[in-house]
Amino acid sequence: MSSIRSKRCSLFLIKIGLTILFWSVLPAFGVALVSCHPLTSQEAELKKRQQIEASLTLLENKNNLIPLDRLDTLRIAALSVGSEKVTEFQHMLANYMKVDFFNLPANLGSAELETLKSKLNGFNLIIAGIHQGSTSPEYLTLINYLNQEKNSIVTCFHKTDKLANLKGKPAGLIMAFDNDSLTQSLSAQLIFGGIGAKGKLPESIGETYPKGAGISIEKSVRLKYTLPEEVGISSANLNGAIDSIVNNALDKKAFPGCNVLVAKDGKVIFRKAYGYHTFEKQHPTQLDDLYDLASVTKISGGLPGVLKLYDEGKMVLDKPVADYFPDWKNRLFHRSDKSDVMVRELYAHQSGLVPFIGLYKQTIENGKPSPKWYTAIPDKKHPLGVAPGMYLDKKFLKIVNREIRKTPLKTRGKYVYSDLPLVITPQIVEHISGTDFNQYLESNFYRPLGANELTYLPLQKFSRERIAPTELDDYYRFQLIQGTVHDESAAVLGGISGNAGLFGSANDLGKLMQMYLQMGTYGGKQYVSEATMKEFTRVQFPQANNRRGLIFDKPSLKLDSLKPADAYPCPEVSPESFGHSGFTGTFVWMDPKCGLMYVFLSNRVYPTRNNSLISDLNVRTEILSAIYKQIRLKD
Numbered sequence: 001m002s003s004i005r006s007k008r009c010s011l012f013l014i015k016i017g018l019t020i021l022f023w024s025v026l027p028a029f030g031v032a033l034v035s036c037h038p039l040t041s042q043e044a045e046l047k048k049r050q051q052i053e054a055s056l057t058l059l060e061n062k063n064n065l066i067p068l069d070r071l072d073t074l075r076i077a078a079l080s081v082g083s084e085k086v087t088e089f090q091h092m093l094a095n096y097m098k099v100d101f102f103n104l105p106a107n108l109g110s111a112e113l114e115t116l117k118s119k120l121n122g123f124n125l126i127i128a129g130i131h132q133g134s135t136s137p138e139y140l141t142l143i144n145y146l147n148q149e150k151n152s153i154v155t156c157f158h159k160t161d162k163l164a165n166l167k168g169k170p171a172g173l174i175m176a177f178d179n180d181s182l183t184q185s186l187s188a189q190l191i192f193g194g195i196g197a198k199g200k201l202p203e204s205i206g207e208t209y210p211k212g213a214g215i216s217i218e219k220s221v222r223l224k225y226t227l228p229e230e231v232g233i234s235s236a237n238l239n240g241a242i243d244s245i246v247n248n249a250l251d252k253k254a255f256p257g258c259n260v261l262v263a264k265d266g267k268v269i270f271r272k273a274y275g276y277h278t279f280e281k282q283h284p285t286q287l288d289d290l291y292d293l294a295s296v297t298k299i300s301g302g303l304p305g306v307l308k309l310y311d312e313g314k315m316v317l318d319k320p321v322a323d324y325f326p327d328w329k330n331r332l333f334h335r336s337d338k339s340d341v342m343v344r345e346l347y348a349h350q351s352g353l354v355p356f357i358g359l360y361k362q363t364i365e366n367g368k369p370s371p372k373w374y375t376a377i378p379d380k381k382h383p384l385g386v387a388p389g390m391y392l393d394k395k396f397l398k399i400v401n402r403e404i405r406k407t408p409l410k411t412r413g414k415y416v417y418s419d420l421p422l423v424i425t426p427q428i429v430e431h432i433s434g435t436d437f438n439q440y441l442e443s444n445f446y447r448p449l450g451a452n453e454l455t456y457l458p459l460q461k462f463s464r465e466r467i468a469p470t471e472l473d474d475y476y477r478f479q480l481i482q483g484t485v486h487d488e489s490a491a492v493l494g495g496i497s498g499n500a501g502l503f504g505s506a507n508d509l510g511k512l513m514q515m516y517l518q519m520g521t522y523g524g525k526q527y528v529s530e531a532t533m534k535e536f537t538r539v540q541f542p543q544a545n546n547r548r549g550l551i552f553d554k555p556s557l558k559l560d561s562l563k564p565a566d567a568y569p570c571p572e573v574s575p576e577s578f579g580h581s582g583f584t585g586t587f588v589w590m591d592p593k594c595g596l597m598y599v600f601l602s603n604r605v606y607p608t609r610n611n612s613l614i615s616d617l618n619v620r621t622e623i624l625s626a627i628y629k630q631i632r633l634k635d
Helices: 002-035 041-055 088-096 110-122 137-149 181-192 235-251 294-311 343-347 359-363 396-406 425-433 437-449 506-517 530-536 619-634
Strands: 057-061 076-081 099-104 125-130 152-156 172-175 257-264 267-275 384-387 390-392 578-582 586-591 596-602
Touching: 041 181, 076 088, 088 099, 088 125, 088 181, 099 110, 110 137, 125 137, 125 181, 137 152, 152 181, 172 181, 235 257, 235 267, 235 619, 257 506, 257 619, 267 506, 294 425, 294 437, 294 506, 294 530, 294 578, 294 586, 359 396, 425 437, 437 506, 506 586, 506 596, 586 619, 596 619
Parallel strands: 076 099, 076 125, 125 152, 152 172
Antiparallel strands: 057 172, 257 267, 257 596, 384 390, 578 586, 586 596
16 A cells, blocks of 8 residues: 555656646747747848848958948949849949949950940949959959059959959958849948948958958948838838738829838838839839929928028028028019018918919910910020920019019918929029029039939930820920929929929939938938928927928927828828928928838829829828838837
8 A cells, every 4th residue: 555655656746847847948948939930031031131231241441432422523333243234233333323334244355354444434433243253364354453543342242262362452342252132232232331341251361361351330321221121110011001002093093103212210111113104004113213303392402402501501590581582672663572571481481472473374375385485496595494395585584583572472470382482492592602503402412412313404314214204284385294394483494493393213312301311411421410400390380370390391280189180291290200292293201200211202293283183092191101000010
């Protein structure tokens, strides 16, 4: 009997021991189960991206050339050696600024090499991607030429032990090790500062580059192109939400096509082109298409000049506009009721100016453009390009100023949105700066940002096929408007105005918007001070029930107390956010509180401006709302 009890006791103790052991190892087992959970394809790609990014090794960086600075001073040739088709490396370089592509076989002939050298003479920086090694004398001569004769950055997409034997060293040298498209993309981003550098050589390259060599760059300075997962957002959810809204709008013919770009915390997490240039579906939209920005020009064309002049103390917000625009001064035989309108009033849309004036109508006779005003070929007297084959007499500029000055102020002290403050802005900028308005913007903003695809008069730089058409004009210009400004007030000014006239791609417009979001800084350069940005992006006259900042649009006042349907642009925005919309179907919005930058470009006025479906469906703001929802899911 005692033997049986002893056995039972032993079994009981064994059970207790096993139970304790089970519960002691279960947490670790549970962690193992979690860690073995298969990654989604997007999570796996993100992990791969992070591994590649960590491996990119910067071996040479003379005078801190990388990340590239002073983009306005650079003319870049992007060589891909060993790939006769345009590579992902070249495509990604072109996202940051205009570069010229050269694609070469690995085994160059001597004649090809000499021709190439001749073509490279006009460039002051060569960025060469070496996609395939070669032992040919011409190949080695090319690399030595880049090292010794040209300011160059060389990126090796293959393992090599020949670097130690070359003559001289390039100004920049990156070891990327692999030639896949993701490695190429990230290498290009490293050169422009979309990512930093932290890789170390896993093994020595001769005696020149020992194991462990590698120069570190801590911070990124420009937009990074990556996956939503990098900022904690699901690609599937974000893509699905935006696709659903846009495809519904396309099905209902709200517009023929569009471009959408979204960045979070300085990282582009969504970039897509939808649809076609027209409803005839002959020309699919592309990521680098240019769109007529319409009133988004107000904050991307008119605003930058004003920002800089204010930042430099050359413009005072609480001084009369007439101090900077003499046409508004009241004097004998030159009457003006606008001599005491302040700059702050003007740019917050409560100066009393009427919304717009149909200026172009004064040039119409019997329903057609009058030969009194227009010629088919430009000359000194008729330099103002209204559309191809239509050039306006420059004397009309005086009529524009006279009409604006003589039209009475009717609503001063109340918020009434008007185009006219930005119509006169180029003259204000030119008066203060002494510089041509377009040149002022190009030299101080667009070129330093690397935003070549942000431009007035786009047909002077780009083919017509790159530009989305706007309207089939049957009331003024009687032709398809494509590459000349849609807005009539900007048209009579020759296409260069502060209220409209700017064209841009979503990518390059995004660079300017990101600079605004970062309170005046982009690419390591301070364009305007943080204090200036905060002044222009704050509500100026809330006591007058005016939601506007200075030129910037702002959310509805008292957002928290409004019904969701009444909240502009959508209920989720923060009071710190700002942006602008455009008549042609454009929209941008930035929110410093959550690091969001959003660009939407379309040509909803094709073939006619009477199509209001984009507004009826709230397409632009529904997308914005969907983006916020994904951000909040993350949080």
